[in-house]
Amino acid sequence: MSTTITFIIDEVEVKAQKGQTILEAADEAGIYIPRLCAMKDLTPFGSCRVCTVLVNGRPQAACTQPVAPGIVVENNTEKLLNIRKNIIEMLFVEGNHFCMFCEKSGNCELQALAYRLGIDAPAFPYQFPKREIDATHRDIFIDRNRCILCARCVRASRDLDGKNVFQFIGRGPEKRIAVNAQIKLSDTDINLTDKAVDVCPVGAILRKRVGYKVPVGQRLYDHKPIGSEIETR
Amino acid sequence: MEKPKVATTSLAGCFGCHMSLLDIDDRILKLIELVDFDKSPVDDIKEFTGRCLVGLVEGGCANEENVRVLQDFRKHCDLLISVGDCATMGGLPAMRNNVPLKECLEEAFINGPSVYNPSGKVPNDPEIPLLLNQVYPCHEVVKIDYHIPGCPPSADTLWEILVALLNNKPIDLPYELIKYD
């Protein structure tokens, strides 16, 4: 029995395997659906909502919604682009994103999405929250100012590294990433070979002493928008 | 025909955006053909002499003088442009925004590890503009017509935007010219 199904994304017929998410199917078809929390090899999480699409008219996160035969998915519409723009701007004003000195700049997925969506400056009022930095570990640091609560590190540590270095504490606007120790990252069993170290889409979890190594002009998103790698497939 | 006028200022900024403007190299000769400069550090005119088409504002508002100058720019300029990350989001100076003001001043003038200040006091001369409780991006103080992010925005970006505005054309920058760093 064939497990291949077809459905529509923005008037394009797309083939997919049963059990795939809309996002995975779209990727394979060369259609980019913007996303932040979703990442290959990580359990879908559905928190950033950047990949919100309309499935038969109903809003769904493409990263958690499975494909189904004949569904009609709207992705690149004015309404959805506006929603994504709003969400990206929310993330920018919710944290403290000082791109000008961030090591991740140029390789940051949040920044790259803002570029792709043509955001010159977020219009919402900046919140300037007070957030903690943890530089206790010899080789890795956490800057919560930049954290967008996507849980990539939580999932990578748990599912790929077989550890549980990260988890969230608090709720609502006070929600923060925490480590599996009373206070500091250096008291956890994280180490440099962990997958969790390199999955952060922004500059919240970084390796020490390797920042700014790639010169401006050669970074991931200096010349081509995020998603081009999927669209040119 | 009289040339349109441009004014520029640096509020709580580092003048880096002005440097970037100078980086347009020989295109500056073309620029001088296109516009006259009014109030600006470029020509050292201190106060507005008349109405301007474009105001370029570098830096956010960190103190009362910044606010006064910005409001003055709004009053005199048809189009007001936030230039650079400090103007659009507060930039580096805004790093103080989650530290209480008093703590900030004491760290800077009394307690900081490299501070030499035998008086042990925070300078408080009437000539020194009072700081705002935090640093504000320009658009939270006055209406801003265009935002050019970057630290600094590249010379090409500034040039493209200026030329478009002066020719009354829509601003349509290529992907590579809008960057936050």
Next chain:
Amino acid sequence: MSKEVATAVKTICTQCNNDRSRMMDIVRAVQEQFSCVSDEAIDVIARQVSTPRVEVESTVSFYTFLSKTPKGKIVIRLCNDIIDRMNGFDVIANAFKQELGINFGETTPDGKISLEHTACIGMCDQAPAALINNVVVTDLSSDKVRSIVKTLKETGDPQKLVSRLGDGNNANDLVKAMVHNNIRKKGDVVFAFSEFTPNAGLEKALAMSPVEVINEVNTARLRGRGGAGFPAGMKWEFTRNAESGEKYIICNADEGEPGTFKDRVILTELPDRLFEGMTIAGYAIGAENGILYLRGEYAYLYDFLSQMLNERRRQGLLGTDILGKKGLNFDIRIQMGAGAYICGEETALISSCEGLRGDPKNRPPFPAQEGYLKNPTCVNNVETFCCVVSILDKGAAWFSEIGTKQSHGTKLLSVSGDCQSPGVYELPFGITVNELLKEVGAPNAAAVQIGGPSGQMICKDDFNRTICYDDLATGGSVMVFGPERNILDVVDYFMEFFIEESCGYCTPCRAGNVLLKQYLEKIIDGKGEPCDLEVLQDLGETVKTASRCGLGQTSANPILTTLKNFRSAYEALVKKSKDGMQPSFDIQAVLQESQDIAGRKSVHFS
């Protein structure tokens, strides 16, 4: 940490079989014993139940009734709901502050009493009200506050505050609450209990096949009474048809929608019917396990409900071979919550039952396939289970004759606010708002919030609309506002509520509601411009469309429905800035701190 504490925490864990999924019971017990769940306690718990400590911390930090830092042995939680605010919250709050000599969020210097705010505690019909540990005090006045604080200081025992008992089972020895039922109108389905023979519904159900029971519920077209209105029979069918796993029935008694308290009354007066309904569901679905998820605010009912469960076990109505039917096994345990509105969302409720943070889960898989501990799970509202009993007893045809063509049966409405008779009304679907207002004694109502903050605020023009699933759907909260109330202040409070109660999982709800409130307050302060109304609309629609669960998807409703129905209230406050300045930028306010520090006035702006 002392050895005794470690031992005590260990004992608590052992009593819960060191079962990670019983984390809520463990941390609640630790909190109760030590007035906090300290870092050290978290370490002990983590070791005992073999889970990463950060997972324990994650759960503890999620619920408002749990804390890492020590609270007083007595915690006073004053309800700051909008109805309480309308009934003198400020005066009561000040009285507490004055009598205790502390602010909200603080503990008395002797470490004995903590003072806190809390969201709706289900007492809007007798507001202002507070929870003092598990004791409910209602109809507060400054005099009452004085005597409450005096008693607490003298005795250290909140139970001593209980003087005149409430009506019905509130006076039961195991409840002993000063709460009043305020049942104002008894309808045919739920409150007509005197006309029903106890357990007749269950007996009739057992005479049918499980599929026939589901068919009966389907024929009656019973829809969920919690607010979402999903057909109950379909939910049962999906769960019954799920292939793998032990099946679970969960009753959602996490009645947290501000302004609703009807489940409180059912739990107090009709727990037997509720448990009967759950048992019928268990039989129909093929589940042997039931969980009653009881909100932390209703902890005063815990002993009573446990006793009712014991009684049913004794009578052979729970346990094995129920009513002599071989192989029919079903039992119910009570899971206590710990202060989190989001846990009323069914998948968040399941997370909480599993001992996790109350984060909603991604769907699919739906609970019917993968719910509690990945087992097929059916979650229904308290009232829904009660309706089931009546349907099985009197038949789907009888039920279908009540209400409207599309919405069968009755609805319990919790009415509060500016009306003569706040309380619970059981009325057939199809009643108009006008008729309801007449019933409750609110001839001057200017606005009615139907369905709580997550519902809609309607104006006079809409008072001829009907309460039913196709028009004004509601979980039961009806708040009445008189002409003297400022609607935007009400909206502002509702936004504060959603910010407090958002789990923070998804961006639009976590960050969007904060921004919505800021724009709203800018308008309320007279610093808004017409374009801010567009921002509110646009941002509100983003939050509504892109949020992950029902909380976020409805959290912008206070703004979106008032922008539509009370537009003039907004328009009267906004005006366009003519000079290009931002009206919201208040130079005097932002210079104040600096002027205070420098001890001089601004040169530029004086």
